[in-house]
Amino acid sequence: MATTSGTLNGAVDVAAQEPTNGIETNGVEHIVDESIAVKPNAINDVPRLLEDIASNGEALARDGAQNRRQLLEAARSLVYALETPRESMIRFCWSQSTVFAAIESSIKLGLFKALSKDDKPKTAAQLAETTGAEPVFLSRILKHLGAMGVINETGPDTYKPTNLAKTLTIQKYADGFPCMNDCISAGIEKLPQWLEKNGYKAPSDGKNCAMQIGFNTDLHFFEFLATNPEYPVRFMNHMAAYHQGRPSWMDAGFYPVQERLVKGLDRDAPLLVDVGGSTGHDLAEFRRKHPEVQGQFILQDLPEVIEKAQTLISPDIKAMEHDFFKEQPVKGARAYFMHSILHDWPDNKCQEILTNLAQAMKPGYSKILINENVIPDTDADWQTTSLDIIMMSLFASQERTERQWHALAESAGLKIVNIFTAEKGVESLIECELA
Structure with a gap:
């Protein structure tokens, strides 16, 4: 990656290329000591994080997987604290794009299926x-997959599958990688x-955001999905895998x-209207988990x-x-339900969608149930914040905070009466009634 132009022995002339490393504040330049780039990001946090890991590790062994997420977060925080800024920069710039390319290529090649036929180690x-790949090429891919923890290296050019590798033989999970390249990643890359x-203001028009630059189109994201029959299939599989577990x-x-x-249900009115409910997976789940609930279900x-x-x-x-x-044709239902609909729109x-529902509601009886992320003021989950950047790039929309949800509901003549949340990083259920 070095260049020999104007340098001795192929070394880059860093001094000649390096910009001033100052931060200007009120006309005064403050010099940033470059030595911080090779010092741990948060060395003073390490003892506390090690205590958290030990404590959560004991609880995991004692109580099962109840606190697995807390242990995972502590372990991840420990890595971030020990990593130097230079290591962080290289990880972001090099590892993520390259392992993505290696995984998608391996999926298309059938590598994970060949590796996962059994748990016996297999050579490159x-x-x-088995796959028909050129051996030297495949050895390079395997080494990177091993280095990134996608597969296990057991010896020289010898590997075994991890649970991740086995999972990537399932179409629903494997489709996430071509899905990202088909219709998502290029839009995110063009956000800057x-x-x-x-x-530097957030986009507000789904036909004028980074997505159109990335894919060289004037289409909205959903219109773009329709241009290739494989795109919506992979997208829906990716969403199904995201919701799994x-x-x-x-x-x-x-x-x-x-x-x-159910309490106070009018038997003559619909119980649950799934608005924009796709092929009915949420209603099917509700019927499966609450077979005792009788009423009218509309998709x-x-x-x-x-x-x-x-x-x-x-x-x-x-x-x-x-x-x-358009106007909601079902009037006076007990509940109008929407799952991950509003985060697609600015x-x-x-406001249009919610107003149409509000006008169909029966005062004092009907409610709207919104199944979406509610970003907390502090300690937000990386999955939710990642999705927020994705929505900004592709839809000119967003994941919303509690204050933003209240403002949105009020703009449509509604009020939020409850927000139910199970755990960090999981979609909440926002319960609205007429104001």
């Missing part, structure tokens, strides 16, 4: 013969360019279904989605074509 030569051009508002102890939804989405949904849903769910930017469009 054996895997090259879009922000610089537009004065996460607490659901329908689980016991999350949202009091009997108390807040709403665009015609092409409903056509597919009708072949998948059970007879007790009514499929209905509906555009949520505030003005969300």
Whole structure:
């Protein structure tokens, strides 16, 4: 990666290229000592983090996986604290893009399937013969996958699968990697360019954000998905994998279904209307987890989605074509439910969606249930903040804080009466009523 231009023995002439390392404040330049680049980021935090890891490790052994996330966060924080700024910079710049390329190439090659046929170690030569890949090339890919913890290295050019490698043989999980390259990553990569051009303010138009630059299109994200039949399939598989294993508002102890939804139910009115509910997976989950709840269930989405949904849903769910930017045809339902709908749209469009629902609600009876992320004021989860940057880049939308949710609800004549949250980094259930 070095250049020999104008230098001795191939070394880069750093002094000639290096910019001033000062920070200017009120006309006074403060020099940043470059030695911090090779010192740990937060060495003083290490003893406390080691204590946290020891404590959480003992609890994990004693109580099972209940505190696994706390242990994982402490371990991750320890790595960040021990890492030097130079190491952090190189990790961000080099490892993430290269391991992504290695994983996607391995998925398409069938490498993980070949490696995961059994738990016996396999050499690069054996895997090259199975997959048809050029041996020297495959050895390089395998070394990087091993270095990044995607697979286990057991000897020279010899590897075994991890649980991650085995999971990547399942289409739902494997599709996340081509999905990102198909319709997501290029938009994120162009966010700095879009922000610089537009004065560093968040975009507010889904047809004028980084996505259009990244994919050289004037289409909205959802319109772009429709340009290739593989795109929506991979996107939906990626979303399904994202939701796998996460607490659901329908689980016991999350949202009091009997108390807040079933009690006082008017049997002549629909119980639950899933607005923009795709092929009905949420309603199917509700019926499975609460078979004792009787009522009318309605699934709403665009015609092409409903056509597919009708072949998948059970007879007790009514499929209905509906555009949520238009008047809501179902009046006075007990609850109108939306799962990860509003984060796709900027505030003005969300206001339209919510206003259409508010106008269909029965005062003192109907409610809106919004299943979305609520970003906390402190200690936000990296998954949620990552998704927020993705939504900014692709949709000119966002993941919202509690204050932003209240403001949005009030703009449509609603009030938030409860926010139910199971754990950090998991979508909450926001319960709204007419103001």
